[in-house]
Amino acid sequence: MFDLWAQQWRKRQARGDMIVVRYADDSVVGFEYEAEARRFLAEMRKRSEAFSLSIHPGKTRLIRFGRFAASNRKERGLGKPETFNFLGFTMICGQKRTGGFQLMRRTRGATACRPRSRE
Secondary structure, three states: HHHHHHHHHHHHHHOOEEEEEEEEEEEEEEOHHHHHHHHHHHHHHHHHOOOOOOOOOOOOOOOOOOOHHHHHOOOOOOOOOOOOOOEEEEEEEEEEOOOOOOEEEEEOOOOOOOOOOOO
């Protein structure tokens, strides 16, 4: 349901760049324009309901991420860009030594997998 619909939405609705990364029931969708991201999310909720499905409210959110996220947040005084988790990794907006954008990934389960001591 999702793959075909997202492909059609990209061809018919998107004006800027759009990327879809999906693995099983997890997906990340990226947009060039925030308005398109908001419209896609609203339409995806309606589409899911038509198939008696729902989008997990705790796992679904819109964030600013990418090469301009850090500078945009700095202008607003908001600090570092938000991160997100996908397939066991935390995705982070990083910076190369030369100053350009770099996608950084950290495993998110490193501390959760350690056995607790029984003291």
